[in-house]
Amino acid sequence: MNTAAALFLVAGFLVVARVLRMVPHAREVMARSRAATRDLRDPDLDELAREKAIQGHAIRLAVLFALLVLASAAALALPLGVVYLFELTGLVETTAVVDATLSPTFLIGVTTAVLVWTIARRERRVEG
Secondary structure, eight states, rough: HHHHHHHHHHHHHHHHHHHHTTHHHHHHHHHHHHHOOOHHHHHOOHHHHHHHHHHHHHHHHHHHHHHHHHHHHHHHHHHHHHHHHHTTTTTOHHHHHHHHHHHHHHHHHHHHHOOOHHHHHHHHHHHH
């Protein structure tokens, strides 16, 4: 039962992370960082234009940081809260479930499954 609850934790994290758009936000962080670097190096921008551009990037990056921190906390807390409710009913022990998620066998299995799923998804996009 602990392994099933551990799988629920991982699946729950992935679902909440997807709903809260964590990956697109992380991609935007990378794009903003690159854009800020380009603006810093742009010889065509005067000091004022460069300052305004960098401030705009900094504000958006701060917002994205807050969004990613809150989304990460939610993606961890929501599934863990459900597991805790299972503990209250006597089905599992939360510490045992967390220990199960940290076992090498579980980590290797979940990592392999996610990689296979990701590769299969990418191949379907290429074909379709």
